[in-house]
Amino acid sequence: xxxxxxxxxxxxxxxxxxxxxxxxxxxxxxxxxxxxxxxxxxxxxxxxxxxxxxxxxxxxxxxxxxxxxxxxxxxxxxxxxxxxxxxxxxxxxxxxxxxxxxxxxxxxxxxxxxxxxxxxxxxxxxxxxxxxxxxxxxxxxxxxxxxxxxxxxxxxxxxxxxxxxxxxxxxxxxxxxxxxxxxxxxxxxxxxxxxxxxxxxxxxxxxxxxxxxxxxxxxxxxxxxxxxxxxxxxxxxxxxxxxxxxxxxxxxxxxxxxxxxxxxxxxxxxxxxxxxxxxxxxxxxxxxxxxxxxxxxxxxxxxxxxxxxxxxxxxxxxxxxxxxxxxxxxxxxxxxxxxxxxxxxxxxxxxxxxxxxxxxxxxxxxxxxxxxxxxxxxxxxxxxxxxxxxxxxxxxxxxxxxxxxxxxxxxxxxxxxxxxxxxxxxxxxxxxxxxxxxxxxxxxxxxxxxxxxxxxxxxxxxxxxxxxxxxxxxxxxxxxxxxxxxxxxxxxxxxxxxxxxxxxxxxxxxxxxxxxxxxxxxxxxxxxxxxxxxxxxxxxxx
Ligand code: NG1
Ligand code: ZN
Numbered sequence: 001x002x003x004x005x006x007x008x009x010x011x012x013x014x015x016x017x018x019x020x021x022x023x024x025x026x027x028x029x030x031x032x033x034x035x036x037x038x039x040x041x042x043x044x045x046x047x048x049x050x051x052x053x054x055x056x057x058x059x060x061x062x063x064x065x066x067x068x069x070x071x072x073x074x075x076x077x078x079x080x081x082x083x084x085x086x087x088x089x090x091x092x093x094x095x096x097x098x099x100x101x102x103x104x105x106x107x108x109x110x111x112x113x114x115x116x117x118x119x120x121x122x123x124x125x126x127x128x129x130x131x132x133x134x135x136x137x138x139x140x141x142x143x144x145x146x147x148x149x150x151x152x153x154x155x156x157x158x159x160x161x162x163x164x165x166x167x168x169x170x171x172x173x174x175x176x177x178x179x180x181x182x183x184x185x186x187x188x189x190x191x192x193x194x195x196x197x198x199x200x201x202x203x204x205x206x207x208x209x210x211x212x213x214x215x216x217x218x219x220x221x222x223x224x225x226x227x228x229x230x231x232x233x234x235x236x237x238x239x240x241x242x243x244x245x246x247x248x249x250x251x252x253x254x255x256x257x258x259x260x261x262x263x264x265x266x267x268x269x270x271x272x273x274x275x276x277x278x279x280x281x282x283x284x285x286x287x288x289x290x291x292x293x294x295x296x297x298x299x300x301x302x303x304x305x306x307x308x309x310x311x312x313x314x315x316x317x318x319x320x321x322x323x324x325x326x327x328x329x330x331x332x333x334x335x336x337x338x339x340x341x342x343x344x345x346x347x348x349x350x351x352x353x354x355x356x357x358x359x360x361x362x363x364x365x366x367x368x369x370x371x372x373x374x375x376x377x378x379x380x381x382x383x384x385x386x387x388x389x390x391x392x393x394x395x396x397x398x399x400x401x402x403x404x405x406x407x408x409x410x411x412x413x414x415x416x417x418x419x420x421x422x423x424x425x426x427x428x429x430x431x432x433x434x435x436x437x438x439x440x441x442x443x444x445x446x447x448x449x450x451x452x453x454x455x456x457x458x459x460x461x462x463x464x465x466x467x468x469x470x471x472x473x474x475x476x477x478x479x480x481x482x483x484x485x486x487x488x489x490x491x492x493x494x495x496x497x498x499x500x501x502x503x504x505x506x507x508x509x510x511x512x513x514x515x516x517x518x519x520x521x522x523x524x525x526x527x528x529x530x531x532x533x534x535x536x537x538x539x540x541x542x
Contacts, residue, residue: 001110001117001147003103006044009146010102013040013139017098023083023091025352025499027074029063032132035071038095039136042073043123043143044106045094049087050121050149052113053078057121058166059144060159061137062128065213065252065276066500068245071132073140080167080415082354086113121149124165124178126157128216128278129240154180158216158279160418167415175414180223188227190410191424195231197404198431206431207233209272210423211261213250214240217279217419224420232427237264251276251283251373251419256451258295260285271430271437275419281373282419284426286437294441298369299326299334301426303443305377306344306367308429309408313365315401316390320364320383323347325356328469328494329371329451332509337444348467352499353417374417377425379409404432447490449509450520457532459497459504468496480526488515493523504531 015037021028028038042059050057058076066072075083075091083091090109097105110117123144127133137153144151154165161183168178176186195206212218218239225234238249238261246252249261251274266272266287273284284296306324313320324338324346338344349355353374360366364383369375379387387409390402411428413421430440456462463473471478477495485491493508504527508520517540524538 001106005146006103006106009142010037010040010099013037013142015097015099020096021092023088023095025354026064027060027072027083028091028095029066029070029072029500031069032063032071032130032136035073035132035136036139039073039139040143041094041102042075042091043140043145043149044147045087045091045109045143046075046123046140047121047144047147047149048106048110048113048115049075049077049083050123051117051119052115054119055122056166056169057123058162059123059125059137059140060157060162060278061126061133061140062159062216062278063130064159064278065246065250065281068130068247071130071136073136076163076166078166078170080163081357121147122169123149123151124154124162124169125151126154126159126162126165128159129156129214129219130245156216156219158220158418158420160280160413160416160421161220163416164413164418184224184227187411187421187424188224190407191228191428192231194404194407194411194428195431197400198428198434206231206427207235207271208423208427209235209237209264209266209270211237211249211254211264211272211274212239212279213253213261213275213277214238214243214245214247215250215275215277215279217275220279221420228424231431232424237261246277250274251281254285255283255295255297255372259293260287269436269438273423276373279419280417281370282422282426283373284437284440286441288438294438295446296437296441297331297446298371298373298375299330299446300441300443301373301422302326302367302369302375303334303338303342304429304440305425306338307342307443308433309365309367309377309405310342310344312401312405312408316387316398316405318386318390320386322365322367323360323363325349325359325366325368327351327356327370328467328496329507331371331446331449332490332492333444333447341444348469350468351496357416369417373419373422376414376417376422377408377412378414379412384409447509447511448513448516449507450513450516452506452520452524452538453498453501453503454495454506454524454527454531454533454538455502455535456504456527457534459502459531461531462495462497462504462527464494464496469494471495474530477526477530480530481523484519484522484526488519491515491519493519495523495527
């Protein structure tokens with residue numbers, strides 16, 4: 001380590017003194033102007049992690065669905081996964097070290113993790129379309145360079161594309177080519193082959209409206225469009241040519257406000273979807289003939305996908321274990337439908353895709369989705385081999401199903417939830433099954449629900465258990481929630497500290513929207529009283 005050079009360059013990316021940030025569920029996230037030093041230091045950390053794992057590490061500059069003025073950074077581990085927990089702690093220490101302590105912290109991390117400093121390091125970098133992203137990713141590069149790491153800057157990429165690049169590079173090209181072309185080719189080849197098998201006669205020309213949240217998804221979809229245009233025609237809205245990133249549009253807006261994005265004209269029964277700002281989330285929706293808005297969230301996406309995969313397995317005659325992984329935010333109706341009607345086992349983990357991803361790896365086929373539309377399906381290597389063999393050997397009908405499954409495996413991003421890949425899988429399944437958006441929506445009816453935020457002095461006073469469905473502290477809070485829940489039918493409620501914002505999140509569902517709204521409000525008041533609420537008391541009404 002050339003400590004002199006590190007000190008010199010670090011001074012050019014100086015930390016505002018007193019600023020404390022936490023490496024949360026999605027890395028560091030805050031106002032862009034506070035992030036320069038964090039970027040430089042994450043460049044340094046990525047080099048150490050790369051040396052330690054002897055693999056390529058990814059660094060993504062994005063704040064996903066958060067406002068345009070924000071930004072963030074996260075590290076991507078060798079197989080495309082989120083950073084290992086012990087390194088999240090190192091990231092926090094390094095980001096918060098005052099200028100004079102930086103060297104010591106770097107040396108500490110290297111020693112604790114037995115990093116061989118002589119080892120080569122390689123880091124790949126991607127960024128979203130935020131105005132601040134280009135400069136911030138340059139700061140990452142400065143950090144990488146000063147520690148002697150090699151790098152490749154992919155420039156503008158969706159978050160899942162960066163995960164894909166990391167995964168490709170660390171699996172010797174077996175998964176795919178680590179180029180944007182490679183990504184487009186792999187996905188669109190699988191998609192076009194799949195949709196060719198759709199035999200519905202009189203199939204209307206498949207078209208889809210896509211709200212790109214004024215983000216990176218628009219650029220990438222536009223580049224990719226002509227690769228898959230045989231199977232699907234996409235019409236892009238909120239493509240960044242005028243509106244602001246994530247403002248009144250995008251998957252997070254549509255899901256949390258339960259209404260369509262601005263800037264998109266929707267005719268009745270047209271199939272529409274929204275990406276978030278870095279294109280790792282997707283939700284679908286439509287207007288019915290009466291003009292009512294219907295949201296199809298991550299839970300219904302998981303249901304469509306897992307049902308279809310199960311059907312294919314039955315057809316091939318393979319008894320592979322398939323599981324769906326959700327979080328506490330999954331609509332109660334989805335869990336019931338999957339368990340009782342589809343007979344698919346469902347598991348609940350803590351919020352944050354790394355928890356879902358990890359759990360999904362336990363199955364031959366693990367489908368995981370957060371209700372907000374972030375998810376994918378994972379296939380074990382053994383399954384992939386088995387399916388490839390079946391596709392060669394089985395007789396006609398079974399072979400067809402095995403071929404479909406083979407293409408679906410190629411179409412899902414195995415490294416991360418990916419709006420583009422999920423969109424193509426969904427479109428293929430709808431075409432193959434001849435399902436309209438209303439028929440898909442009709443699988444089950446969501447229980448009305450409401451999500452709220454409460455400001456408290458210190459959100460860490462709330463701790464939870466049972467995959468965040470129960471509060472352990474502060475004392476009395478869970479009892480209060482239990483009593484409130486009892487007042488309503490088909491009701492459920494829970495609270496948890498957010499991992500990305502300084503708020504406590506409240507979720508409630510019940511048999512009617514009015515009840516869900518009331519319950520959410522009452523639970524918010526309980527949080528405000530028992531967990532040190534600050535500012536104005538939560539008001540009823542939304
Ligand atoms: P927090 O802020 O911890 O609730 C949010 C989402 C997560 C996940 C992360 C990362 C909800 C309720 N929470 O986390 O699902 O996507 O952001 O972006 O949607
Ligand atoms: Zn995102």
